[in-house]
Amino acid sequence: MPHRPTASDATPLKDAARGLRFAFDKGRATLKQALPLSLLPEPLAKAAGSALAGMDQITNAAERQTRALARSLLPEDTSTTTSLDDLTNAAGAEHRFAAAFYRGMQFSLRALGVDTALISETTASATYAQSLQHGTAASDTALAARLMPALIAAGTLRDATLPATLDMTFAELTRLATFATLLALLSDDHDLTVTLPACANMALALRSEIAAAQNDEAALHRLFDEFRHHV
Amino acid sequence: MSDHHFPQTTEPLRVAIRRLRWFRTAFAQQLAEVTAETGVRFTLDDRKLAAAFVQWLRHVEAQKPGDRTQRRAYFDFASGLMLRDLLRDLPITAGPLPLDADLSRAEYYWPEGFACTVFCLNMHAAVVEQEFDASTTTTPKFFDIRHWWSFRENVTEDANTAIGFFDVFVGLEPEWQIPDSFRLRLDRALIAKKNAERLSA
Structure with a gap:
């Protein structure tokens, strides 16, 4: 019988989605710092900009899917009132x-x-x-x-x-x-x-x-x- | 100087003032009132304010008297300590003065010192009123610019002197030697009382 995820298994999934987002944000910031698009000549600047936008879309889609899966297993607790x-x-x-x-x-x-x-x-x-x-x-x-x-x-x-x-x-x-x-x-x-x-x-x-x-x-x-x- | 308006709280002021969030809100509210009266704007540094608060809290907690008859003297002392810690860390910076600012008035001569002093005087008055059902007064020295010249100069050299100046402004006998010791303050007050009794006997 295949392993069926339990509610607590959702936490690593949430972490994975967050990790994906963090890695992309950090990578993009590093790339922009190392390779300022404004200084690149055309058409290189346009190509690099499109590549970054494409990566952003892929990351967003992957993040959305992972988060949705996590939420289906365990509703996200967003309460900020606790002790x-x-x-x-x-x-x-x-x-x-x-x-x-x-x-x-x-x-x-x-x-x-x-x-x-x-x-x-x-x-x-x-x-x-x-x-x-x-x-x-x-x-x-x-x-x-x-x-x-x-x-x-x-x-x-x-x-x-x-x-x-x-x-x-x-x-x-x-x-x-x-x-x-x-x-x-x-x-x-x-x-x-x-x-x-x-x-x-x-x-x-x-x-x-x-x-x-x-x-x-x-x-x-x-x-x-x-x-x-x-x- | 305005009447003491402080943020609403369900707790006694002596408790509320020992919570950083309420302390910050009360301080910011007083700054806004000083700004409305003087036209001088202030920038508040929350990190410096928290540092001053922590220092003050530790000093007042460490010197809290066990004897309830000393509560009034302790509240006087705690207010002076608050002024010392605010002036030492100085969590505010005044913006430009109004064009018609009169530099012979404390609020324009030393806006940061004035705002911190007003806060401590108002807090002291509010706590004394709530705890002892008593009113406080501000002496004419508070309105005398010569005292502010001396106040600013002394505090720049030694922040502890702020406690003595606070006492002067509320009409108490200042302790200049070791002003940050509540025990010494009580001992000196006791000696002064005994001397007065001996003279009148």
């Missing part, structure tokens, strides 16, 4: 966490000045499940402190296009965005669209302490406890 506590106590917690984390990271990265990034929802889901294999965390802030180094080490943020004006490395961007997202999931207001800009600015204000904490769960736990009610 870590609610997610932990819900059925299918790892998938719900991963979806919320994905959206949170998008907002965090945007607030930090990065518009194009590749975030793996599949990795976030697996990391969440693995973190709970070590036993239940004593509190939601303890869980966030456990998750943060694990999400970073697992490479949940796969890649990002860093603007030239950004004053941080990819590693620091990953740390700050992950901290901001988890802080937003702990804060008293559960609307990520509202809390994340403030959480990102708070993460920036705490950047040296977040960098110093690295994988120190106790230090991260203290920071989450200290600031969760002050977003």
